[in-house]
Amino acid sequence: MNKDNSTYLTLERKYETLIKDVRKFEGELADYNLALDKHRSDTKPEDIEALFMHIKNQNEKQRSHLDSLFAEKRDMENEISSYEQQIQDINFSNEAKLNDLDPEQRNEYERLKEENIKLNSDITT
Numbered sequence: 001m002n003k004d005n006s007t008y009l010t011l012e013r014k015y016e017t018l019i020k021d022v023r024k025f026e027g028e029l030a031d032y033n034l035a036l037d038k039h040r041s042d043t044k045p046e047d048i049e050a051l052f053m054h055i056k057n058q059n060e061k062q063r064s065h066l067d068s069l070f071a072e073k074r075d076m077e078n079e080i081s082s083y084e085q086q087i088q089d090i091n092f093s094n095e096a097k098l099n100d101l102d103p104e105q106r107n108e109y110e111r112l113k114e115e116n117i118k119l120n121s122d123i124t125t
Contacts, residue, residue, distance in 0.1 A: 038048055098106065 098109065101109065
């Protein structure tokens with residue numbers, strides 16, 4: 001059974017490698033077929049080059065736009081992380097202040113906290 005599992009995993013990896021090769025070759029074949037169609041239809045090389053440059057320019061615009069979006073996303077994630085750290089620091093500070101309270105004040109705080117939770121649930125229902 002272990003031998004079968006290892007054989008399966010080996011064959012699965014080989015399959016994934018081969019499927020990548022097949023997709024690459026299919027893309028190249030499509031490019032060659034397109035070139036052959038353009039040759040048969042007597043398309044001028046200048047037209048093909050102009051189309052190539054147009055597509056290349058569009059790809060560059062999209063690439064720069066996506067790069068800016070990823071940079072913006074990274075900045076927002078960093079900002080969110082900073083806010084989460086600030087929230088955690090505040091919670092630790094609050095917890096330290098609560099630990100400094102005497103037991104009677106702590107019990108009063110817990111009672112008021114439970115009452116607040118109950119009132120909030122009453123408001124939402």
